[in-house]
Amino acid sequence: MANWSNYLRSSCLAVFLLLFTSLVSFGSPLPIKPVNPAVWGFYGHKRINRMAVFTLPPEMFGFFKENLEFITEHAVDPDKRRYAVEGEAQRHYIDIDHYGEHAFDSVPRRWDEAIAKYTEDTLQAYGIVPWHIYFMKFRLQKAFESKNIDLILKYASEIGHYIGDSHVPLHTTENYNGQLTGQRGIHGLWESRIVELSAEDYDYFVGKSAYVQSVLDFAWDAVEESNNAVDSVLRFEKLLTDSLPADMKYTYEQRGQALIQTYSKEFCDAYQNMMNGMVERRMRQAIIAVGSIWYTAWVDAGQPDLSSLTNTPPSPELLKELQELEEMYQHSEHKGTICD
Numbered sequence: 457m458a459n460w461s462n463y464l465r466s467s468c469l470a471v472f473l474l475l476f477t478s479l480v481s482f483g484s485p486l487p488i489k490p491v492n493p494a495v496w497g498f499y500g501h502k503r504i505n506r507m508a509v510f511t512l513p514p515e516m517f518g519f520f521k522e523n524l525e526f527i528t529e530h531a532v533d534p535d536k537r538r539y540a541v542e543g544e545a546q547r548h549y550i551d552i553d554h555y556g557e558h559a560f561d562s563v564p565r566r567w568d569e570a571i572a573k574y575t576e577d578t579l580q581a582y583g584i585v586p587w588h589i590y591f592m593k594f595r596l597q598k599a600f601e602s603k604n605i606d607l608i609l610k611y612a613s614e615i616g617h618y619i620g621d622s623h624v625p626l627h628t629t630e631n632y633n634g635q636l637t638g639q640r641g642i643h644g645l646w647e648s649r650i651v652e653l654s655a656e657d658y659d660y661f662v663g664k665s666a667y668v669q670s671v672l673d674f675a676w677d678a679v680e681e682s683n684n685a686v687d688s689v690l691r692f693e694k695l696l697t698d699s700l701p702a703d704m705k706y707t708y709e710q711r712g713q714a715l716i717q718t719y720s721k722e723f724c725d726a727y728q729n730m731m732n733g734m735v736e737r738r739m740r741q742a743i744i745a746v747g748s749i750w751y752t753a754w755v756d757a758g759q760p761d762l763s764s765l766t767n768t769p770p771s772p773e774l775l776k777e778l779q780e781l782e783e784m785y786q787h788s789e790h791k792g793t794i795c796d
């Protein structure tokens with residue numbers, strides 16, 4: 457059986473903030489209700505998938521543009537699945553620091569070599585995001601080869617999610633929510649709160665997607681870049697917290713019927729400045745990475761003519777499957793809980 461803690465910690469965009477904002481409420485007479493994530497959550501993943509479409513070459517752009525809403529909306533399906541599907545949680549992260557100080561030299565990049573060294577149980581226990589990106593790219597390539605509209609849409613949407621996660625520093629460490637350093641809540645601060653407050657001001661001109669020679673190395677490089685930023689992510693939050701009066705760190709906002717506590721805009725802006733725009737930088741990097749992996753899967757599939765796939769909606773079967781996922785998620789007791 458998969459490690460239960462993995463289910464509780466697959467730290468993904470927005471959902472942590474739901475926990476944070478729903479539970480860290482203060483003594484308000486107003487009822488505390490779960491926030492509907494469809495209204496404001498999952499923001500970053502959707503934005504990344506959406507903007508990645510605009511990096512694609514003309515041969516791909518028509519099909520992806522026609523399905524822009526699908527690819528945007530279903531950027532968050534993997535998060536919706538994580539409590540219901542065993543094995544899903546660990547696809548979103550890798551606790552690379554579990555493997556020691558020089559982990560990137562120690563952990564083989566190849567799946568079979570890593571299994572041989574650590575066992576698959578260990579790999580699954582500490583997260584598999586770089587390998588899962590590699591597997592998903594292969595699935596997407598097969599979907600292009602067979603010109604299967606459903607699978608192209610599904611896998612393109614989902615690989616965008618995992619690539620997005622791999623660009624988040626706190627998806628690469630055991631201290632994923634600052635729980636080991638007294639900074640609980642930092643996960644949602646970095647990847648949800650800041651994004652929600654600032655993403656409209658970010659520059660999304662990221663250029664054109666490019667062919668990726670080695671998807672596995674590409675995924676690992678993204679994880680390594682993310683992990684290199686973990687120290688700054690943690691250190692600056694602590695410095696800022698220590699330098700500000702406590703009542704400047706948080707604010708209270710009305711969300712539907714609930715009054716919730718969340719990080720203040722002043723704190724978020726100051727934190728972003730200390731990180732010198734890291735959140736925007738990682739988001740831009742994720743966008744071009746998603747576009748490039750989509751493009752690479754298409755090239756490796758032999759550059760199939762996608763114009764024959766336009767004017768064809770996804771099948772009723774796929775829409776039914778996704779509707780069921782949505783209903784399961786909406787009724788899940790875990791909805792809105794994540795990270796700890």
Ligand SMILES: [Zn+2]
Pocket residue numbers: 466467468469534535548617621
């Ligand atoms: Zn995720």
